[in-house]
Amino acid sequence: MAQPIIEFKHVAKQYDDTVVLKSVDLEIEAGKFYTLLGPSGSGKTTILRLIAGFLEASSGDILFEGERINDVPAEKRRVNTVFQNYALFPNMNVFENVAFGMSIKGKPKNEIKAKVAEMLELVKLGGYEDREISELSGGQQQRVAIARALANDPEVLLLDEPLSALDYKLRKDMQYELREIQKRLGITFIFVTHDQEEALAMSDWIFVTNEGEIVQNGTPVDIYDEPINHFVADFIGESNIVPGVMREDYLVSFAGKEFENVDGGMRPNEQVEVVLRPEDLDLVAEEDGKLVVTIDDQSFRGDYYEITAHDDDQNEWQVQATNPAVIGERRGLYFDPEDIHIMRLNESEEDFDARLEQYDDSEEDEEGADEQ
């Protein structure tokens, strides 16, 4: 594997008695779009600030292309930041803002001018050089902030919840555009957000943070399909989480019944949590369902109905359906074995990865054995 562009080794951060980051390890590869995803106070912005150099780690090493940069001041690091509140200089116009980094470095005037024009073109604000910051809308200020950061040719662009102040439609547009810009320039983006939808839509790789730790990292699909624990399952997407017991490999019991599934590698009769995504559940006729539920409530969400129901064990179920249901009606609930996801209680990310790998191998072995 190529050398990671940024690496954290047991990095911790604390203020007096408050620990905001507990021994974080992570590796960032060049040229990808990374997202730090977590609720507020989970330490994601702290990680970003440690990379930018606005904070000093209490312990541990931060490496940039293999070199320790803990003591390198922010202005000497080859990373640039897009701030949550944009942090544009209000006493300068658009041109002066975007040119700030280059004029500090004493680049020649014509070079600066060309670069500013190019960057504004990139963020679709060509010709806005002479505008004052106060004349721009929030979305335009956002773009200027991105142009200003990119004008310094950073190796890594850090984005601190840059879209959180924009309205829904604009946010969607900017998600596409940021992804587009990242692909075009080929530099590494590290994006911080608490919006799981944003993270899933944009990232090559997601780090999920909670309470000062990285609880899981992986591709958006991995994290969505195989959440490691209750927190991740709950935080990313909508989830039905019910307690269950793993009878044996590929057989789980919950809601008073036993179901075939595709997970294994656990102790027999181990207590687990079972996750079923609302969009994987189908409402069918009572006799065709694997479970029988009573419809409690439904709300129209535009492209689907969000239906709440409960089974005979009083577990609550959320179902996304294209057709409306009748409140109070008894319906069957149908799902496939691969829709059932099992989470062990208190499993570490290492154990989780190892188990997935192991049981994937054994699955392949079995398939191999079948063939013979």
Add this chain to the structure above:
Amino acid sequence: MSNKRTFSYTVPYILWLVLFVVAPVVLLIVQSFGNIYGHFTLDNYATYFSSGTYLRMTFNSVFFAFIVTVITLLISYPMAYIMSRLKNAQFWLLLVILPTWVNLLLKAYAFIGLFSKTGTVNNFLSFIGIGPHQIMFTDTSFMIVAAYIEIPFMIMPIFNSLVELDRSLINAARDLGATPWQTLTKVIIPMSMSGVKAGIQAVFIPTLSLFMITRLIGGNRVITLGTAIEEHFLVTQNWGMGSTIGVILIIAMAATMFFTRDRKKKGGRRRG
């Protein structure tokens, strides 16, 4: 009904303005056109502009006020900057404000105690073998005391503008490659200019008309416009001439306000 109520609320303010601002200014202007017998005349202005003494005094006044303002600014800006970075900023600010609650005369007398021939400073100078010196009644002592008195009024507005400065702007400047010094000169100072201007107004204008200090500390060697006004009203009883100098002082204040106002830059944006 609501109009009536609004009006009744504004009555006290209007009364205040009329009684204590408009009326005195009008009186001052009217009197500046009167001689000692109360007849209308332009003599006061003619005397003012043709007499070397008055012009020199005005120049002295402006010059001293300028020096005192520069001294206070040079001391106050770094001090306000450091204070704004401290943990207990509000506590330090309180310490700065505290002396302003003490009566001006008391502070002046305290300085007499320090600066006089047998005062603390001369005792110390004698002790290390380079004294005593004449400190009282010199230009230097006047400027030291005036600066001391004005410093809180310079620190407060600068401190406020620095505290209001968004920390992320400083981070942004560093992030874009600016050294701490460049961040100071290109971001922090330009963005705290409104505080500096307010501080200059709060120091320069009162210093123009200081008179108690000039007497007690400057020993009438330093004669400012303030001293001259006091002299004309209380000693020579030439209210006309006193008023004329008062009008000159008002014009000087207006000019200072004009030059340190918040300027609008192209695009209709407020600077600073």
